[in-house]
Amino acid sequence: MTYGNEQAGGAERLPGIGRLAGLAVAELELDAPDGSGARIGPAPGGPPLDAVPRDGDDRRVFALVRLRGRPVGTVVGRVRTGEDPASVLAGQAADEITLPDTPPRPPAGDVPRATVVVATRERPAQLARALESLLAQDHPDFDVVVVDNAPATTATRDLIASVYGERGVRYAREPVPGLAAAHNRGIAVAESDVLAFTDDDVIADPHWLSALTLPFGEDPGLACVTGLILPARLGTPAQVLLESHGGFAKGFAARRYDPARPPADEPLFPFTAGRFGSGANMAFRAGPLKAVGGFDPATGTGTPARGGDDLYAFVRLLAEGYPLLYTPEAIVWHHHRESWRDLCGQAYGYGAGLTACLTALLVRRPALLPPLLARLPRGLAHARTMTAQRAGGAAGRAGAPGAHGAYTYPWPRHLSRLERRGLLYGPLGYARARLAVRGTERPWEAT
Known part of the structure; x- marks a missing residue:
């Protein structure tokens, strides 16, 4: 789900890196x-x-x-x-690529019933594209709920009523602005034990939902599964830069994150939430997600916090002892924003969302303060690396996306500064958002 206006960037010249051609x-x-x-x-x-x-x-x-x-x-x-x-x-x-001895994909096993929640706001054309891909899933038993977040028009409601209602898509309205509030409304109206979340600017692979939910049937202790997010287009310099910055992909190896056995190669665990996945491709077991209060409504796109709602949910569940699984088998194709202006907003939002998430975690679960402080020096060093300006190296000369977490991509000074300003702003943004959403939590408990 993306708030704001779409801008076509074309082959614009971005400050500090010259011209990047599309792919x-x-x-x-x-x-x-x-x-x-x-x-x-x-x-x-x-x-x-x-x-x-x-x-x-x-x-x-x-x-x-x-x-x-x-x-x-x-x-x-x-x-x-x-x-x-x-x-x-x-x-x-x-x-x-080291190619595995990969057998043909087996048919889906015992996949649990699922509800797919799609939050949206005033983007009926993009939503229709996403819904067509969701209705073509090979999962045997699922339904779709569209949450219309703080709508200004009836466009989304009319689309569902006229085209998708008869195809089983349900409509829900959430008046409180913000992605987390919209997701919480989805939790409230869902009728399944497994809840999958994606955005209105993606196209889901036909096997996406089966791959995302199958691990819940195989592992009764699992609380969250995330999947692979790839770019649907890389036509503008802004789209190339975003994917070069790591995009949303987390690699091609399945990985289980278990708080009982913290990963040795993740010294910031569980606070390296960006490693676990992203909100456009995630699923939760409903019971544990509700037990931790769902998503913090003072986080997320559409609030002063600017983001962090997905990261909050990941870390909150890990902090309660629940394992999380990343699987590259569950694929969605994401339509990155196209313009330089949009990319600037995303860079600022990435920084703000991260520190807003950390603030929310400390407010909601103060016992996390000692482990967070113990990891703070390494965390600051990681943040400096993550947001550093880069001329580009080999990936920069080619204008090609780099590997996630490699930090060999071009990243202009302006975007670096915006990310760091966002890091400083995040706690203030969370405080402002929390004041604005008082009394809107846990809608599934409302009578």
């Missing part, structure tokens, strides 16, 4: 079921590969690589005029 976004299957070998196609919801402007004689392509349906990595390559994109990128994938 085609594709899916590359290395072993097609029909025996035809490698095949390639555009990302769901993205433009055809030949619609992306060339960079000289080349067309630059960002591709999700699958092996018999399963995601195994990404490649960024150049395809010259006359070359077969599938062959070129398959060869590159063989050089760059």
Whole structure:
């Protein structure tokens, strides 16, 4: 869910990094079921590969690589005029990705019934695109709830009533502005034991919901599952920069985060919430999520806190001893914001949301203060690295997305400053938001 106006950025010149060319976004299957070998196609919801402007004689392509349906990595390559994109990128994938001996994807096992909650505000066209992908899921038993957050018009309600109501999509209205408040309304009206959340600016892979909910059936102690988020388009410099900054992807290896066995390679655990996943692709067991109070309504996009609602929920559950699982099998394709102005707002919001989340955690669970203070020196060092200005290195010269957490991407001084200003603002933003939402918590307990 994104608040604000859409702005097309075009091939704008961004301060401090010059011009970044766009990339085609594709899916590359290395072993097609029909025996035809490698095949390639555009990302769901993205433009055809030949619609992306060339960079000289080349067309630059960002591709999700699958092996018999399963995601195994990404490649960024150049395809010259006359070359077969599938062959070129398959060869590159063989050089760059350690391919597992991956069997064909098995049919979904004992997946629990689920409710998908989509929060939205005045974006009926984007919402319709997302809903079409959700209604095409291969999950055997689910429903969809659209939460209309502080609507200014009846556009969303009319869309559901006229097009999607008869297809089983339910409508709910949440008058309090903010993504967390909208998600809490979704919790209140959902009728399933597993609640999945995604945004109105994504397209879900047909296997998304099955992959996201299957772990709950396999592990009764699991409270949260997150999945892989990939860019649907990389057509503007702002979109390339955001994905280069790590985007929303968390890699191609499943990982379980268990508070009983803290990961040795995560010294800031559990406060490195950004490692666990993002709000556009997450699911929770309803009982534990309700037990911790759901999402803090003073966090999230649409509030003065600017974000942090998803991070708060992840850390809150981990702090209560519940494990969390990240799985790359559950994929959604996210439409990144297109303009420089939007990217500036996101950079500021990332910083603000992080410290707003930490403030919320301390307010809601003061016992977290000692472990947070013990990790503070390393946390500050991590924040400096995360928000540092960068000329770009190899990824910057190519204008290509880098690996998540590698920090080798181009990141202009202006965006670096905005992130750091956001870090300072977050606690104040949370305080302002908390005053504004008093009396709106736990709507599922209302009589």
